[in-house]
Amino acid sequence: MPDTFPRPVAAIILAAGQGTRMKSTLHKVLHPLAGRPMLLHLLASVDGLAPAAKVIVVGAGREQVEAAVIRSGAGVVVQQPQLGTAHAVQQAESALAGFDGDILILYGDVPLVETATMRRMLDALTGDVGAVVLGFRPVDPAAYGRILAHDGIIERMVEYKDASEAERAVTLCNSGLLAIRAADLWPLLARVGNDNAAGEYYLPDIVGLASSASRVIETDAAEVAGINSRAELAAVEGAWQARRRAAMMTAGVSLIAPETVWFSYDTTIASDVSIEPNVWFGPGVSVATGARIRANCHIEGAVIGEKVEVGPFARLRPGTVLDARSKVGNFVEIKNAHLDVRAKVNHLSYIGDAEIGADTNIGAGTITCNYDGFFKYRTNIGAGAFIGSNSALVAPVTIGAGAIVAAGTVLTSDVEPDALALARPQATRKPGWAARFRSAMIARKTS
Incomplete structure (x- = not known):
């Protein structure tokens, strides 16, 4: 049964990536996984929380996504141009106007996050915790953003492109998934800048801008595996x-x-x-x-x-x-x-x-x-x-x-x-016909 939280819950699902590596006319998040579009896997997990609202942020392919989620109760908004993850989340603000609860920020190409993990994120968003970030420790941290934390309290989050060698040596990585109060989210997004290597507005920056400490909880790397190809x-x-x-x-x-x-x-x-x-x-x-x-x-x-x-x-x-x-x-x-x-x-x-x-x-x-x-x-x-x-x-x-x-x-x-x-035609028999046929064919073949 869906959980009931002390405060209402909304989900923002980011799905505005171009998906060019899929080389497909089908929107990336609609490619099937175990017989179901990956986006619908994620929405099923979200529905286990009985959310008050669900908003999907897309770039191209809005019509495809809307058709796929028509029975889910999710709204669809467009990010155009695409200026980073913080900018993408901002596109959902009008769709959530008047919502005063907790917001989960998820990714359509990270489809296997379980309801229980989302619940843990929301449960950790208590007291003076400003935001909750979902972290993981992959075998190969590769180019993931890093989380620098002590006793679960985040000291700094940094994108791989902007990280020092010492920061890149950290194994705790940022999945991108976030839980935050609506009252805090929109003002923080307005303060995010783009003074970074990519010139984009990064969602993780709101953690550093928040006046309250943020917390990281961890999950298995397989649960937050992203799909881009x-x-x-x-x-x-x-x-x-x-x-x-x-x-x-x-x-x-x-x-x-x-x-x-x-x-x-x-x-x-x-x-x-x-x-x-x-x-x-x-x-x-x-x-x-x-x-x-x-x-x-x-x-x-x-x-x-x-x-x-x-x-x-x-x-x-x-x-x-x-x-x-x-x-x-x-x-x-x-x-x-x-x-x-x-x-x-x-x-x-x-x-x-x-x-x-x-x-x-x-x-x-x-x-x-x-x-x-x-x-x-x-x-x-x-x-x-x-x-x-x-x-x-x-x-x-x-x-x-x-x-x-x-x-x-x-x-x-x-x-x-x-x-x-019984509906079967009666057989006709012609005695000797087969032998005569074979003889005629052999003679014709050898002439």
Whole structure:
């Protein structure tokens, strides 16, 4: 449940960077991480605080960002021209006019900051603390800004470009994330200058300008990893996946080759599920206890019940619901379809927009012909039916419980319960024709 703080909370999310290193027409903060745009990861964490307001500061690409966050309740403002992080935060002032609470300043390309860490920052903003800065200690401090602090109280913050050799030797780095009271923020921003190597208005300068001491709290470097290129996106994705795999196995999920299994941000898997190599989970998947996902499956938007077996080489698309002990075998695609308990589609079939009854068997090569080029139609198959191999079920069609559809049937009308449906042309036989054909072809080839 969202926390309730003594004072209202607002979040300012900076996302005005050009993102040129991504080399993409898609706004940098909308690139997906674990199946969800990185900005939405961050907003989900912010929402855990029940904020009074959320403001996103963008440069180019306002329309893309607004479309992505339309359901989030966040406002979007533009920083143009882009004169530094302090200038970017100033662009949110009018959007937060009248707000008198605590403000979190976050970054859209630092997407994995957890609600608990934001809560720690706000909890530390008490008494005479002027601001709270989130610090971290990376393996390689590289060009991060440095924080000089004693007993958690900040003495000085300096950008790498402006730091001395002694200051660059400090390992405590500035993530850029900040918590501060609204009443203090706007006056301090107005005092920030740009007398530095880059000629920009730096947000960390407000710490030095504040009349009250500011505090630094620390977090793990992985939580504040920034993403500015596709290589960094892949690295953060890899780290996220490694943590999720470890968490899954700790919770009782068996991963035979963990490094080959990829989860989405919302994948839910119960204990005693077994997952073989090379399985990809897209958004919207839940798997119940005892299920087995065999190798080389692609699954998204599917609900998989207890002791279900999927694969190998199966594709489950959105809207798939597999009830307990049902089975989807190799080279089967399921879309927007429900398999009742113990139903089986063992191999080489497409089942789309369909209801498959309990204990029904779908033979190899069966296709539900659900699309006429304009509209989708449903196929309904009752419990205990048997669909023979290489059948084409032309929807809309209903097959009653216990019915049998003979192999090779093209079915265009309903079948009553316990009936046999057979639509198969009679074979024509021409004795000796094959031998005569071969002789003629050999003679032609050798002439």
